[in-house]
Amino acid sequence: MKHDFSIPQLGEAKIPSPIRLDDADGDGKADYVTDDQRILFSLDTKDENGHRVAVGDETLELAGPRQNIYFNPTHVHAAIATCGGICPGLNNVIRAVVRCLWYRYGVRRITGVPFGYQGLLATSKFPFIELNPEIVDDIQEKGGTILGSARGGGDKTEEIVDTLERMNINMLFTIGGDGTLRGAYDIAQEVKNRGLKIAVVGIPKTIDNDLAYIQTSFGFNTAVSMAVPVVRGAHVEAKNAINGVGLVKVMGRESGFIAVHTSLAQSDVNFCLIPESPFDLDGPCGLLANLKKRLEARGHAVILVAEGAGQDLMPQTGEKDASGNRRYSDIGMFLQDKIKDYFKKQDMVVNIKYIDPSYIVRSAPANSYDSIYCARLGANAVHAAMAGKTEVLVSMMHDCFINMPIREAVSHRNRVDVRSALWRDVLENTRQPMVMKN
Numbered sequence: 391m392k393h394d395f396s397i398p399q400l401g402e403a404k405i406p407s408p409i410r411l412d413d414a415d416g417d418g419k420a421d422y423v424t425d426d427q428r429i430l431f432s433l434d435t436k437d438e439n440g441h442r443v444a445v446g447d448e449t450l451e452l453a454g455p456r457q458n459i460y461f462n463p464t465h466v467h468a469a470i471a472t473c474g475g476i477c478p479g480l481n482n483v484i485r486a487v488v489r490c491l492w493y494r495y496g497v498r499r500i501t502g503v504p505f506g507y508q509g510l511l512a513t514s515k516f517p518f519i520e521l522n523p524e525i526v527d528d529i530q531e532k533g534g535t536i537l538g539s540a541r542g543g544g545d546k547t548e549e550i551v552d553t554l555e556r557m558n559i560n561m562l563f564t565i566g567g568d569g570t571l572r573g574a575y576d577i578a579q580e581v582k583n584r585g586l587k588i589a590v591v592g593i594p595k596t597i598d599n600d601l602a603y604i605q606t607s608f609g610f611n612t613a614v615s616m617a618v619p620v621v622r623g624a625h626v627e628a629k630n631a632i633n634g635v636g637l638v639k640v641m642g643r644e645s646g647f648i649a650v651h652t653s654l655a656q657s658d659v660n661f662c663l664i665p666e667s668p669f670d671l672d673g674p675c676g677l678l679a680n681l682k683k684r685l686e687a688r689g690h691a692v693i694l695v696a697e698g699a700g701q702d703l704m705p706q707t708g709e710k711d712a713s714g715n716r717r718y719s720d721i722g723m724f725l726q727d728k729i730k731d732y733f734k735k736q737d738m739v740v741n742i743k744y745i746d747p748s749y750i751v752r753s754a755p756a757n758s759y760d761s762i763y764c765a766r767l768g769a770n771a772v773h774a775a776m777a778g779k780t781e782v783l784v785s786m787m788h789d790c791f792i793n794m795p796i797r798e799a800v801s802h803r804n805r806v807d808v809r810s811a812l813w814r815d816v817l818e819n820t821r822q823p824m825v826m827k828n
Contacts, residue, residue: 393431395450397793398578400587400778403458407776409494411455423454423773429790431603453770453784453791455494460778461560461589466491467499468775469559470521472535473506473544473566473573477597478612479756479764480535483565485526486768487593492523494769495776501559502536506566507543507573510550530761533753535565544573551580554588561589561775567596567607568800571783575796578781589775592783592796593767597752600645600803603794605786608767609752610647611759613640616751617652621694624745625658628690631741635681635691635729639722639746642696645805648751649696653816660684660691661822663721665698666806667813671728673828678732680823685740695721697748722746766791 411422428449435442468491472480484502491497502519503509509516519525519537529536543550554562554577564574571592578590594601599610617640624636640648646664653659661677661684663669670676684691700721709717726744733740756764763786770784770791782793806813817824 393448393798395431395448395795395798397451397779397795398781400460400589400780403456403460403777405459405462407455407457407459408463408496409455411457422457423452424456425451427452429788429792431787433788450787450792450794453774453793455773456777459495459776461776463495463497463776466495466497466561466776467501467557467559468497468561468563469501469503469554469557470537470563471503471506471509471565472537472539472595473564473570474539474541474595475597475752476534476539477595477609477752478533478616478754479608479760480539480565480595481526481529481532482756482761482764483593483595483608483768484521484536485530486765487563487772488521488526489523490769490772495772501557505538505540506570507546507550508540509537510553511543511546512549512553530764531755533755541569544569544576547573547576547580550577551584551586554581555584555586560587561591563591563593563771563775565593565595567594567598568601568803570595571601571796572800575781575800578796581780589778589780591771591775591780592799593771594783594785594799597648598642598645599647600643600805601799602802602804603787603799604804605788606763608760608764609756611763612754612757613648613751614651614655615757616754617648617747618656620745620747620751621652621656621659621692624743625656625690625692627743628692628741631690631743633685633689633733633738633740635685635693635740635742637693637695637722637726637729637742637744639695639697639720639744639748641748641752643698643718644803646696646699647806649694649699650806650812650816653694654819657819658692659694659820661693662816662820663693663695663699664806665696665701667808667825668702669700669826670828671703675823675826675828677826678729680826681729682733682736682738685738693725695725697721700724
């Protein structure tokens with residue numbers, strides 16, 4: 391599949407940047423980044439006359455400050471919106487964006503949008519929030535977002551652009567996941583149709599780590615570090631009971647990355663259940679029969695399940711949330727009931743301890759890794775916007791910060807490849823059957 395990694399530009403960047411860096415005069419300062427500095431999209435290689443050469447020639451633009459910028463900083467009115475569910479690191483990103491705009495570029499008009507896209511609707515009753523370095527000084531120590539976050543509203547594109555135009559906002563930073571970024575792309579298209587010069591820049595936030603071509607979403611590392619002690623506690627509970635079963639549910643609607651990485655970080659998991667690997671409950675190869683074998687052999691077990699796993703086994707809710715996402719049935723409660731019923735029929739005593747730490751995990755402040763990541767994401771988002779780039783998000787690939795077109799990032803979801811080394815390592819760690827289907 392061929393990709394288009396070109397980044398739309400509002401116009402030619404002609405204004406010298408107020409950030410003073412090395413422009414090849416050898417003064418020892420860090421360098422500016424140019425648009426022709428790129429990295430390979432794929433690291434796959436092939437042999438050609440005894441030499442390893444790249445298989446593909448597709449490249450991604452490096453993120454960072456440009457020597458010339460598009461916007462005059464004194465004319466900039468920037469807005470920041472956090473959308474969807476909360477996630478560790480939101481406040482860190484807000485702080486980084488505000489500080490880079492203020493200290494590096496001299497921008498003095500920065501507006502915080504309350505409750506995501508809903509705050510940009512004409513019907514919003516929530517006041518906008520003036521942002522400056524003093525207001526964001528210590529917000530990185532807290533979970534959540536000082537702006538508030540909400541789902542929905544992103545489909546009211548014309549109304550949102552009306553607000554941007556009315557407020558003379560020419561730079562919009564949207565922090566959110568798949569739905570938020572789809573909304574940002576649509577907003578950018580409406581901006582283009584009206585002939586407006588508004589940069590729309592996304593900062594990918596999805597605790598499930600499910601955006602295409604994104605190495606890691608911010609907050610994911612914190613989510614795993616928060617889930618690990620929960621699993622450890624479930625293991626202690628299970629091991630100290632007769633046929634104890636520790637059952638833990640974590641987030642992961644369509645992608646089981648949190649469950650997968652937590653299983654690797656905490657080797658006490660015996661069954662890792664994810665949406666990408668369907669399983670049966672009953673039958674000789676099903677989960678319940680394998681759980682019985684585990685209890686007979688070891689006397690305890692830990693099951694870690696992603697919220698989107700096993701949805702085919704339960705009645706569907708038929709409901710959707712404000713973002714249009716299907717509301718899932720509760721796989722944790724479902725498994726708890728099915729395990730109880732199964733072992734009752736087997737005349738076998740079990741003690742189940744069910745833990746759902748989802749909201750504790752996502753409301754935590756960012757850990758050190760995510761704090762660093764968020765600081766750099768926020769700054770690079772500002773550099774992209776000031777250079778006049780739009781319909782773009784900032785992320786990391788191959789350990790390099792890159793500018794990625796939003797249209798590519800939302801083209802499909804990133805999911806756990808059950809044929810990959812990652813899933814193989816999980817199977818080796820848990821020692822669960824490769825397939826639990828009859």
